[in-house]
Amino acid sequence: MEIRHLEYFMEVSRYKSFSKAAEVTHTSQPSISKAIKDLEIELGITLFYRSTKYVKLTDAGEAILEQAQQIVSSFRNINAQLEGLTKMQTGKIHIGLPPITAVTTFSHLLGAFKSEYPKIHIQLYEFGPKKIEASLQDGLLDIGIFTPEDSDHFEWIWFEQDPLSVIMHPTHRLAQCCNVDYEDFYGEQIILYNSDYKLHDIIIEGCRRAGVNPEIAFETSQRELMTQMVAANLGLALLPSKICKDLNPEVIVSRPFSDSQLCLQLALVWKKGRYLPHAAHELLTFLKNYLSDEIRTQA
Known part of the structure; x- marks a missing residue:
């Protein structure tokens, strides 16, 4: 079993589609199908019900998904720590944003950041706000965009009203x-x-x-x-x-x-106490400076 097999499994369960999982992971659909099949053989269970119309997790698949999320989250944190120590202005940030409320302000912020840090890769996931919040709690995202309220578990920077x-x-x-x-x-x-x-x-x-x-x-x-x-x-x-x-x-x-x-009130939100990769810290620092400069310009 390899970490990428679990990542492919998570993406198929996320999108309920082998083709969509292949698209977001930049992998061929046969490779995704083979990885899931190898995983099922190794575990000795069927992970998905498959039909021409839909893909759905089996009961065993639901149980495995929770464990897979924890394993992948831990693995990403290990990689993120190493990356933050050894690389500057490179890396990857996993950001969750809601499809309806992801408005122009964030696009401008992201464009300005990418101009400054072209080697940092931004992976965007379109979810509803409640799922973004849950994904942050589970360690599946580095940063989420929504309206935060729970200061015991999250920290945030407001950028939109x-x-x-x-x-x-x-x-x-x-x-x-x-x-x-x-x-x-x-x-x-x-x-x-x-x-x-x-x-x-x-x-x-x-x-x-x-x-x-x-x-x-x-x-x-x-x-x-x-x-x-x-x-x-x-x-x-x-x-x-x-x-x-x-x-x-x-x-x-x-x-x-x-x-x-x-x-609409939006903030960049991250889980309190969770290690953030160097790239995510760069984004948050950039955002704070960008918004401060914008406020001074408007004044």
């Missing part, structure tokens, strides 16, 4: 309004973040406080699907205002949301 706007089809009745409030959602179909996002719970709770029982048309973690459904006039959605500025006003319009407290 962006109010939410309501997006809608240009012919929608609320397009005539200057702003939108929870009460305006009465009788409307809402396209909402799925339950992996804390905003899902915050929006529903806000509606209920306003006496509105929200009619959820669809829940998703995919921003493109959300905007496509709004463009098809199938409902309303809430997105960060910076994203709304890039939407085509001929098919989607946005209006400010009255609840000023409802905003």
